[in-house]
Amino acid sequence: MIDIPEDEVTAPWWDATRQRRLTVQRCARCELAQLPPRVLCTGCGSTASRLETVDGRGVVDSYTVIHRAPDPATEVPYTVARVRLIEGPILLTALVGIPEPRCDLPVTLAWRVLPDGRALPVFTTEE
């Protein structure tokens, strides 16, 4: 596993993952939700924002099943996807436990825990 960096803009987002909370950055001025967290709102340029916890429901915009990993130690195949949260932002993520993924499939949040206590949001189908 690679060592995932963070910085002063993204650290609060990563800290929330330690409590298994997925957050989106909500602009205090125009209310746009965006990911990943940025210095500026891409809607209005405001620097005032808050992190808002979401329940992690979305749909698969698209996906790809990868059969040759960049890191030879990674087990293949695995599925990378773009998931569109109902709040609007799109996440690059992984799909887990979905034998036959498809575009527009509704999915829900799961977590892949990292050795340092942070966690990566991944998505699976609702039970």
Place this chain on the structure above:
Amino acid sequence: MSVAIVGAAECDLGHTGLSTQQLLAQAVKRALDDAGLRVCDVDGIATTGHGRFPATQLADQLGLCPSWTDSTAAGGAVFEMYVARAAQAIEAGQCSVAVIAFASNQRSARSRSIGGVYDAATPEAQFEQPYQPLWPLSYYAMTAQRYLHTYRLDRADLARVAVAAREHALRNPAAFRHAAGPLTVDDVLAAPMISSPLGALDCCLVTDGGGAIVLTSLDRARHLAKTPVRVLGYGESVTHAAMATPDDLLSTGAAASGARAFARAAVRPEEIDVIQLYDSFTVSVPLGLEQLGFCPPGTGVHWAGVPVNTTGGGLSYCHPGQLGVLLLVEAVRQLRGECGARQVPGAATALVHGTGGIASSHATVILGVR
């Protein structure tokens, strides 16, 4: 516009065993020879993809002190962007003879990584790399998946793009797959899956190669050996760096880039005789044709209009990491009627469209000889 391309050349292609510096110098010298100009005539240089200060280093290698340089880095589309900037610099009097060059020895040097290179300072290192997408392949794979889903097509429809590219390569002696024989849809479908729905033969080659073009004023061009190829128009659009940013994978920067180029050239899509369109992956061709306005969304896989990628393209001719300059070289040759068995008869207007990164940057150039 009053600027023309007066020289064009490839360096050695394929598996050369040569250094990038050697290939770059070859490309520049051959393009200048083609133009009937000398190295000392050059006062403008645009290049990227090698070293920290690419244009500065190439100027040093050539023994030049240029009055205009550009090393904008935007992936494989940047050479079409350089045409716009070089034309502007020549029209503004900042330089008089500009060379646009690129070369790579990535096959010989085995320097290509399937996962790409993530800079730890970028947001993508935090929010993208941990999931191990292939870069840029997985982005185009997700685009292809969405494309097939939206238009109810299947992998065979994309495979035909690779088959068509091979047919062109069989007519181009410089193509990496020139002697490989025809390709079938079944061959493409049977190739190892890499990042679904794209298999190995949906992906461009990894080769050495590169090229150069030479631009000068139309006035000066009229006194040179070859037919001047006029820069009629250009346009560009840069849309994203991260895989999660675009709202719609099927709406690319090619639409705005192409529209800007057509408007500037006062040319319509149906007036184009030959198209050179960056085919990093099979899906790039139909989506590119649609976004550029050549055909409606979802119909690019059935394209039966003017020839596209007459060299065999990135899929079967050459892909040195950034194909953009070689798209320009082929367009120039087509417009001069130099292409032998693959010549498009009477080609007078060409569209060149480059794409860089993960469909991140788009740039379109329209060229003509009428």
